[in-house]
Ligand SMILES: Cc1ncc(COP(=O)(O)O)c(C=O)c1O
């Protein structure tokens with residue numbers, strides 16, 4: 001770089017840093033950062049594991065010491081343990097555009113994918129013996145879909161989301177799709193794809209892991225049949241926090257869970273030999289809920305009080321736009337290739353940059369205080385969680401990235 005080029009880069013850098021300060025000052029979500037335990041690291045990995053909400057440790061301590069330690073068995077009732085899955089489901093519901101009574105929390109996303117897919121095939125009925133699955137999906141969904149297909153006697157057809165409309169037919173039973181692609185950050189058109197699946201007479205299951213808490217989902221509005229998602233990313237529920245299952249109200253009576261544990265029985269304490277499913281979202285429950293994780297999640301969800309998901313989406317887009325601008329300004333052209341779509345309607349809340357030495361670059365970035373993650377084979381992934389990431393973080397991340405790539 002010539003001296004003049006270096007001068008220009010420094011000017012541009014300070015201009016972007018000043019812009020970042022102004023954007024942070026005008027940010028209506030800025031105060032939310034104080035609700036989290038953070039240090040001076042730029043944390044861009046909230047799309048894998050969200051940061052710790054400050055309210056959680058105290059709450060968990062109360063659950064352990066008082067609810068478990070003192071109340072013991074009484075807590076199933078007195079501390080609301082038994083009803084936690086549906087109560088916390090109702091807390092998540094507004095974040096994914098669902099009215100109460102349709103979301104239940106529990107198990108992992110993988111397990112809920114299984115319940116939803118097999119449930120969807122059972123609803124589709126005779127003559128429908130094909131499952132379509134997003135070929136670009138996070139691997140667990142593909143593995144589970146393969147097993148679900150084998151168990152239900154369906155053929156499994158992996159297709160890209162764009163190919164779904166052309167692949168649908170009168171044999172399609174169900175389609176499993178990701179709202180946001182975990183690797184590229186591409187946002188898929190949930191309303192249009194849902195409508196296409198319905199027009200073919202099939203059922204759709206959406207995996208919301210990378211969209212819930214980052215952007216509006218509108219499950220009820222778009223008539224989604226079933227949906228699943230994790231709570232440890234943008235919902236900050238903590239490592240291994242339980243996932244959720246949404247079953248649209250009109251389908252609940254027909255939802256025939258492949259895992260009908262006693263917690264989903266109409267009368268669990270009747271201890272009867274015969275299974276009779278509970279009404280409503282409760283049907284998605286299986287066995288005893290993991291109370292410690294679940295109540296940590298319940299506390300974590302308090303950070304959403306008074307936060308419209310639309311405001312989160314607006315800030316997320318502003319953050320990712322600004323990151324792209326800073327990367328373009330700081331990183332030599334051609335050193336990285338952005339694989340996340342630029343149009344807002346196709347972008348989730350992450351930016352994925354491809355470069356041949358991505359694994360090594362991410363290691364060095366983390367050492368320099370910018371935490372993203374590496375996804376094989378060659379992707380640097382940066383997640384932007386609007387509740388605690390600011391514009392100065394974004395500018396610093398791009399600056400450190402440029403230095404690391406140099
Ligand atoms: C799209 C998607 N589905 C599922 C999972 C994982 O599910 P589980 O919580 O069962 O590990 C992840 C990430 O871990 C994911 O990104």
Ligand SMILES: Nc1c(O)cccc1C(=O)C[C@H](N)C(=O)O
Pocket residue numbers: 047048049138182209
């Ligand atoms: N669930 C994870 C885990 O148990 C360990 C490490 C990472 C994860 C993740 O969530 C990965 C994440 N779904 C991804 O998009 O890559």
